[in-house]
């Protein structure tokens with residue numbers, strides 16, 4: 001499957017941690033542990049087993065991932081450095097937003113790294129409250145209300 005420029009099409013797969021762990025782990029390790037210096041022992045937690053995961057593939061290579069927690073929260077959004085700014089994170093985010101809306105979530109929250117807040121703002125999330133520290137990185141709480149079909153609310 002190729003585009004006119006012969007780049008592989010991005011393929012998104014939704015699944016459980018058991019199904020997607022093998023492909024989500026290397027992406028999160030590269031981005032959060034190696035690139036951002038987060039503590040690997042805290043990278044993997046009990047929410048992984050309880051979450052719906054999305055992995056993005058170019059060809060057979062996993063290049064991005066994120067998870068939708070049971071309680072209407074999105075987290076662990078990562079795209080490997082070589083594959084950024086092609087809209088891949090946007091595709092992953094919108095797929096998880098659609099999954100949340102389809103199961104009846106009325107809103108989504110996330111802890112955005114301050115550097116990534118504009119990315120989420122473009123996807124209808126609004127920041128609330130003060131910045132706070134997680135893993136030595138400044139974060140802000142962001143929220144998006146979902147309509148019946150998951151479209152962005154004004």
Ligand SMILES: CC(C)(COP(=O)(O)OP(=O)(O)OC[C@H]1O[C@@H](n2cnc3c(N)ncnc32)[C@H](O)[C@@H]1OP(=O)(O)O)[C@@H](O)C(=O)NCCC(=O)NCCS
Pocket residue numbers: 031076077078079080083084085086087088089090091111112113115116117118119
């Ligand atoms: C944030 C991240 C997931 C975006 O992935 P992506 O596939 O490049 O995102 P998209 O192509 O869909 O959107 C790119 C937009 O995100 C925004 N952005 C926010 N932070 C960014 C960053 N550190 N690098 C690149 N773009 C960033 C920019 O506005 C950019 O738009 P532009 O190219 O028009 O300037 C990716 O940069 C990443 O994995 N960063 C490190 C981990 C991280 O910060 N995760 C978020 C935790 S809250």
